[in-house]
Amino acid sequence: MTPVAGGVALNLALGCSVLSIITLIAYNRTLDHRLFLAGQRLGLAISFFVFISTFILGYQLFVSNFDIDYVARYTSYETPNIFKISALWAGQSGSLLFWLFILSIFNTVTIIQNQDRHLNLMPWVIITMSVIQLFFLILTNFITNPFEPTQADFVVQNGNGLNPLLQNITMAIHPPTLYLGYVGFSVPFAFAFSALVNKDIGALWIRSIRRWTLVSWLFLSIGIILGGWWAYQELGWGGYWAWDPVENASFMPWLTATAFLHSIIVQEKKDMLRVWNMVLIILTFSLCIFGTFLTRSGVMSSVHSFTESSLGPVFLSFVFIILASSFGLMFSRMTVLKSPRKIESVSSRESGFLFNNLIFVVMCFGVFWGTLFPVITEWFNGDKISVGPPFFNQINTPIGLALLALTGIGPMLAWKGTSNNKLIQNFALPIAFGLLGAIIFVFLGFTTYTIISFSLCIFVVIAISSEFIKGVKVRKSKFNETIFLSLYKMIEKNRSRYGGYIVHLGIVLMFVGFTGHAFDKEKEFGIQVGQIESVANYNFQLTRMYEEERPNHYAWITDLRVSDAAGNFITSLRPEKRVYFHKNPDINKRQPHSELDIYSTMNKDIYSIFSSVSSDNSIAFIKIMINPLVKWVWIGGYILAFGTLIALWPRKD
Amino acid sequence: MDFLANHIFTIIIFVAPLIYSIQPLLLSKINVINNAYDKDLLKRKKIILYRQIKELEMEFDIGNLNKDDFLLRRSEIKAEVSEIIASIKKK
Numbered sequence: 001m002t003p004v005a006g007g008v009a010l011n012l013a014l015g016c017s018v019l020s021i022i023t024l025i026a027y028n029r030t031l032d033h034r035l036f037l038a039g040q041r042l043g044l045a046i047s048f049f050v051f052i053s054t055f056i057l058g059y060q061l062f063v064s065n066f067d068i069d070y071v072a073r074y075t076s077y078e079t080p081n082i083f084k085i086s087a088l089w090a091g092q093s094g095s096l097l098f099w100l101f102i103l104s105i106f107n108t109v110t111i112i113q114n115q116d117r118h119l120n121l122m123p124w125v126i127i128t129m130s131v132i133q134l135f136f137l138i139l140t141n142f143i144t145n146p147f148e149p150t151q152a153d154f155v156v157q158n159g160n161g162l163n164p165l166l167q168n169i170t171m172a173i174h175p176p177t178l179y180l181g182y183v184g185f186s187v188p189f190a191f192a193f194s195a196l197v198n199k200d201i202g203a204l205w206i207r208s209i210r211r212w213t214l215v216s217w218l219f220l221s222i223g224i225i226l227g228g229w230w231a232y233q234e235l236g237w238g239g240y241w242a243w244d245p246v247e248n249a250s251f252m253p254w255l256t257a258t259a260f261l262h263s264i265i266v267q268e269k270k271d272m273l274r275v276w277n278m279v280l281i282i283l284t285f286s287l288c289i290f291g292t293f294l295t296r297s298g299v300m301s302s303v304h305s306f307t308e309s310s311l312g313p314v315f316l317s318f319v320f321i322i323l324a325s326s327f328g329l330m331f332s333r334m335t336v337l338k339s340p341r342k343i344e345s346v347s348s349r350e351s352g353f354l355f356n357n358l359i360f361v362v363m364c365f366g367v368f369w370g371t372l373f374p375v376i377t378e379w380f381n382g383d384k385i386s387v388g389p390p391f392f393n394q395i396n397t398p399i400g401l402a403l404l405a406l407t408g409i410g411p412m413l414a415w416k417g418t419s420n421n422k423l424i425q426n427f428a429l430p431i432a433f434g435l436l437g438a439i440i441f442v443f444l445g446f447t448t449y450t451i452i453s454f455s456l457c458i459f460v461v462i463a464i465s466s467e468f469i470k471g472v473k474v475r476k477s478k479f480n481e482t483i484f485l486s487l488y489k490m491i492e493k494n495r496s497r498y499g500g501y502i503v504h505l506g507i508v509l510m511f512v513g514f515t516g517h518a519f520d521k522e523k524e525f526g527i528q529v530g531q532i533e534s535v536a537n538y539n540f541q542l543t544r545m546y547e548e549e550r551p552n553h554y555a556w557i558t559d560l561r562v563s564d565a566a567g568n569f570i571t572s573l574r575p576e577k578r579v580y581f582h583k584n585p586d587i588n589k590r591q592p593h594s595e596l597d598i599y600s601t602m603n604k605d606i607y608s609i610f611s612s613v614s615s616d617n618s619i620a621f622i623k624i625m626i627n628p629l630v631k632w633v634w635i636g637g638y639i640l641a642f643g644t645l646i647a648l649w650p651r652k653d
Numbered sequence: 654m655d656f657l658a659n660h661i662f663t664i665i666i667f668v669a670p671l672i673y674s675i676q677p678l679l680l681s682k683i684n685v686i687n688n689a690y691d692k693d694l695l696k697r698k699k700i701i702l703y704r705q706i707k708e709l710e711m712e713f714d715i716g717n718l719n720k721d722d723f724l725l726r727r728s729e730i731k732a733e734v735s736e737i738i739a740s741i742k743k744k
């Protein structure tokens with residue numbers, strides 16, 4: 001199909017979204033079921049037309065139709081096929097269409113899944129989702145259309161090609177995963193909005209969105225971790241998190257969503273925190289839209305600023321509309337929302353959840369303030385101020401450690417209140433092990449934060465393990481099962497609870513990795529073939545330096561022989577310096593890029609970057625970093641995903 | 654005619670969803686039987702409450718719930734389940 005069909009499909013989707021909203025509002029007034037059916041089908045039609053236009057753009061990227069401006073900007077004949085597809089979300093208009101595409105998938109699944117369920121909630125769920133789709137359709141139809149023809153008075157022979165930083169397999173997966181997370185929260189938000197409109201505030205709507213929230217949270221978590229992995233593999237500064245505004249933009253909704261995931265447990269079990277849950281889901285969705293705004297508006301300089309635009313005011317207006325309408329509606333329903341129960345004891349599990357929630361929100365506020373402070377200052381007095389990692393680390397390290405402690409404390413508290421005897425019984429062993437660890441770390445000469453962090457990790461692991469052991473003991477004595485069968489049955493029967501504990505273990509391992517950062521070492525040097533340089537008890541010998549021409553870039557490659565202090569061979573590292581788009585005669589369009597090489601083990605990574613080469617090709621400038629425990633961040637990520645999958649796994653009723 | 658022949662597939666793709674969407678509006682009035690829906694909703698509520706009782710027992714067994722609270726919560730849920738079962742029977 002032609003690109004024109006893509007544009008037409010977007011027009012039709014826009015028309016369907018307006019009709020869907022009107023039809024369903026009419027249904028709410030008349031209760032004529034024909035209107036509901038038509039509104040439901042129009043909701044499906046919006047998604048269908050969005051699918052068509054997305055597939056058309058994907059196809060145009062794949063066949064390199066440079067008559068389309070977007071295709072010419074983000075691909076070239078040399079771009080590998082996999083990255084031609086990932087170019088779909090490399091630029092502004094494509095990424096907004098992609099957002100819409102994912103939203104349409106969720107919209108379709110929600111409508112089909114609830115065809116005969118939640119008949120009271122569904123009309124407003126579809127209206128809310130159609131309004132969100134309408135917003136993105138207005139953007140893609142009128143402000144940044146991905147099917148715009150190329151504005152050139154000559155035939156475009158080749159495109160610009162994709163930014164080399166984006167030509168990485170992780171980068172082909174990271175944005176879609178993150179978008180699945182961002183967009184996924186539109187479903188719980190739509191249910192929450194509908195519950196408010198219908199004054200149907202009980203625990204049932206919470207139950208029906210729990211799985212959606214978990215799925216979105218899982219994708220957002222994986223997206224954030226993959227982003228860190230990409231930064232570590234590709235950006236060449238040796239870290240995975242820089243408190244970049246766009247990183248923060250994904251972290252903020254993650255914080256509020258994590259708080260929401262915890263507090264809905266309290267509403268499910270105790271019918272408390274109704275207002276708080278509404279506040280959290282509204283904030284989470286608003287922050288998701290705000291995150292898209294930060295990524296796409298170009299309002300902040302960031303490693304993610306692949307595009308810049310004037311979309312800022314439009315996005316901000318939409319965020320404002322969401323906040324005003326949702327909170328306005330929430331306040332008008334305050335009498336229905338007020339929970340009949342109250343927290344009775346500080347040492348209860350519900351207060352543990354509330355503390356955890358407050359800390360998450362405080363952390364979110366800290367990150368929000370640090371991210372926006374430079375923009376606000378510039379608006380007010382024109383001064384450009386940058387708020388860097390020291391600010392965020394100073395604020396978030398103690399808060400993060402408090403959260404880590406609660407990860408272990410929470411599961412050991414009983415609902416309603418914990419007796420003093422029970423407190424001593426539950427906490428004695430984890431505290432004893434934590435303190436023992438702290439003493440050992442003091443003797444090893446670790447810094448204060450490192451000692452606290454590692455000791456808390458031990459405390460949490462023991463606390464969670466004891467929860468598993470307690471559960472297995474109970475089952476074993478009650479059903480006379482073997483230990484393994486008890487463990488399996490216990491997890492199987494209480495998936496969300498024990499899946500959650502496994503997620504906590506993943507978080508602990510990630511903290512071990514974060515703390516390893518305190519022991520990083522690095523050195524930058526120039527080296528000639530045959531010479532040896534030493535960094536932190538490792539020797540690096542440059543054995544070879546050569547050049548290679550590849551399909552879409554030119555590469556200088558170094559061969560580094562790595563050995564330990566005794567001279568034993570450990571590994572060979574081959575960091576590269578690349579120049580992309582070498583076929584372009586315009587030298588300014590050639591894009592240099594350092595492709596690093598990492599030797600990764602469980603206790604440390606040896607990270608090598610080929611920064612540059614001397615003009616006579618005789619000296620290679622290399623940067624070596626020794627990064628302890630980084631692998632535990634990624635292992636923690638796997639365990640987090642595994643635990644979430646357990647919690648998500650459907651059960652037989 | 655040539656245009657139609659060349660673009661028939663595209664036209665079908667664009668027109669079919671629109672006809673599908675507005676088709677319910679061309680029907681005579683639909684009377685929805687809310688009874689079946691309500692019954693389904695009640696059955697789901699019942700399953701959720703049964704699950705909550707099981708979880709409550711587990712919490713109590715491993716010591717995360719004191720006896721008074723356990724008995725109170727269990728009797729509350731049981732009363733709720735009884736009401737739901739009665740409503741299902743009525744329908």
